[in-house]
Amino acid sequence: xxxxxxxxxxxxxxxxxxxxxxxxxxxxxxxxxxxxxxxxxxxxxxxxxxxxxxxxxxxxxxxxxxxxxxxxxxxxxxxxxxxxxxxxxxxxxxxxxxxxxxxxxxxxxxxxxxxxxxxxxxxxxxxxxxxxxxxxxxxxxxxxxxxxxxxxxxxxxxxxxxxxxxxxxxxxxxxxxxxxxxxxxxxxxxxxxxxxxxxxxxxxxxxxxxxxxxxxxxxxxxxxxxxxxxxxxxxxxxxxxxxxxxxxxxxxxxxxxxxxxxxxxxxxxxxxx
Ligand SMILES: NC(=O)c1ccc[n+]([C@@H]2O[C@H](COP(=O)([O-])OP(=O)(O)OC[C@H]3O[C@@H](n4cnc5c(N)ncnc54)[C@H](OP(=O)(O)O)[C@@H]3O)[C@@H](O)[C@H]2O)c1
Numbered sequence: 151x152x153x154x155x156x157x158x159x160x161x162x163x164x165x166x167x168x169x170x171x172x173x174x175x176x177x178x179x180x181x182x183x184x185x186x187x188x189x190x191x192x193x194x195x196x197x198x199x200x201x202x203x204x205x206x207x208x209x210x211x212x213x214x215x216x217x218x219x220x221x222x223x224x225x226x227x228x229x230x231x232x233x234x235x236x237x238x239x240x241x242x243x244x245x246x247x248x249x250x251x252x253x254x255x256x257x258x259x260x261x262x263x264x265x266x267x268x269x270x271x272x273x274x275x276x277x278x279x280x281x282x283x284x285x286x287x288x289x290x291x292x293x294x295x296x297x298x299x300x301x302x303x304x305x306x307x308x309x310x311x312x313x314x315x316x317x318x319x320x321x322x323x324x325x326x327x328x329x330x331x332x333x334x335x336x337x338x339x340x341x342x343x344x345x346x347x348x349x350x351x352x353x354x355x356x357x358x359x360x361x362x363x364x365x366x367x368x369x370x371x372x373x374x375x376x377x378x379x380x381x382x383x384x385x386x387x388x389x390x391x392x393x394x395x396x397x398x399x400x401x402x403x404x405x406x407x408x409x410x411x412x413x414x415x416x417x418x419x420x421x422x423x
Pocket of ligand 1: 257308
């Protein structure tokens, strides 16, 4: 049985990944900052990425760490850097000291790719994002890659499903960020985040950055409609860059990943949006 520490287990992604890790037979620990309900069998370890001393008990004895914890749904840039870069540094230092043989699987984001892409972005494309969230993720990726630990980095697209409210939030995000209704995002269902994490825990993605995508990118207009929020207006204005937001998912497939939910429409038909 593999003992896994999950960070970010109270988040949109982590709360849906944790029961799947348990169901897969892993002995799971969750790093939590507050009292929270966790699936049966999960050990809660109180800790905070901002408090290095709290991380020793969380990592001691683990075989793997799945690091999802991050901050990005805020405009507080200092807090974003603190959570995503300093927090990751503290976690990696704790792993290096107390569980140096552990495999570390870290979630990053497709937002790291430059908006000037000329095709779907690939893992070895240049990444020099200006915004704090993706820039802090690129910096955290570098820390992990240079840590000397066994690592893999999963660049997640827009993740949706299982009533997480993320698709519905597009209706509010689109006007706020000036998203064109035809802007097309790579997406993935929570089930497929779990699928790629399982693959990563088996060691297949060790030493690699791997994009996650389903089989069919989807427009902002469709996301808003499927999410059930207010509709987003159409527009005949030309799209600035049709490739921005698009990730190439070939590497994951070469490594054996197969999306269980191939498209957002398949998710809708299965009632798992
Ligand atoms: N959701 C997506 O579509 C998406 C897309 C691309 C990449 N990702 C990546 O996937 C990961 C999870 O995203 P999410 O949507 O689930 O995020 P989320 O809903 O905002 O959850 C963030 C999680 O991180 C925890 N956290 C934040 N700061 C912490 C700290 N200092 N110490 C310990 N825990 C801390 C939060 O705990 P509290 O509950 O205590 O605040 C929460 O569990 C992130 O790394 C993100 O970059 C997500």
